[in-house]
Amino acid sequence: MTHMTVFNTRIRRIARRALAALAAVACAMSLAACGADESGKIRIGIKFDQPGLGFKKSGTYVGFDVDVAKYVAKKLGYSEDEIVWKEAPSKQREAMLQNGDVDMILATYSITDERKNAVSFAGPYFVAGQDLLVRKDDHSINGPEDLNGKRLCSVTGSTSAATVKEKFASEVQLMEQPGYAECATALFSGIVDAVTTDDIILAGLASASRGKLRVVGQPFTQEYYGVGIKKGDTALAKKINAAIAEMIKDGSWERAIADNTEGTSYTPNAEYNPPKPTEGEK
Template structure:
């Protein structure tokens, strides 16, 4: 009888909840996927989580009716994000997750909440790399499963030696040690890595793509997409979005590309 009653309560909760009913939902929790290894974006630090993506995720969660202590943070490595959404391991993902047609075949997105541009990170004394046109014969590092790695393979496959690593910390270490000549990913990610390097690394500042960061959700969940889009619009309108950018890129010269930012969040509603 108790089990049947609990199932009935869970079923009712699902009607009103913003996401599918799961183990954490039954306990009043929301499970959010973020990166743990991206300074300035999603970074695990002394048992807490900080960064722009974290701030966006907290704002969305609050608008959906969850307090910070009701958030369960889950690490969402690039190559595992689709599976995490499909398997119901998370309710949504805010992890520098670029919206692409290929990904939309298996998951849906809300947003975008930010538009980045792929750029290059080099050692502070590097003078031979001023942009992607200088990559011929260079050794480059990016993260497995990222759109940055795909772009490099498509555009510069015959010019560069690409090393793929599971995380950006590994790429930064390879750059420090001279194993690679540059790291490539989105400019805001590189700005965070440069800030964490205490001046030993710098962003070239010649972005060559536009990466629309979306909030990953389960395929076809238009109701959740609308609620998340409304939250992002509120964050932009009340100034929280701008403050989050400034707080998380402090100490760098990074500013978002004003041509694309802040974006209009309309993805996934139909």
């Protein structure tokens, strides 16, 4: 072997080691670079901890938001195995859309003017009402008028927490948690007297509690659930709205509500549901 051959062999080895090091760095910085190719797929943000809406269960995803997301994705040309589900905590939703981490978010995402400064919405696909969840044997709270001196739990970054701060700040002690599972645990253990958020979320928690928790049934707001998308994407909003309208028309929307609130007495407020999806088209 000549000196030139040895030199070339060494150069190739150095190059291979350098490429391997670069690949390792890329892998650490990007999941896609490690083999999880998301090209040709749609990335949808949902909640992983909301029974009846968005819930991760044994490697699968179930709930009303999940059913709506699957229906919309299918109308956009994606099969279920072409959906990449991503967890979308309340306080991270705007950033996830702005950074391009997801293509859309269906995560009990209320349409508000403040949020529309950062992102756009399609929908609404459901109208909920903020309500209260209490222990089954506690009858001291029968509506928002009974909150004076009580301890409430809601989720950081949610419109429910903002509403409590705005309307009941002088009357209640508010504990904020990262998820509703933590709030339900605090309610079980007696740390708080009630959990407050949208009625359909509370219905899911009550169902999962096996009769230990109950929804008061006195909603005091209207929360219009939208599909969060990147700001200004009117073309996508129109496509999503058309899919939601079709889901309502063919009965799939009503079946999804019934399937995901089975075992509870919950029914959507007929004054507002089903909604007319027109958001984001202008």
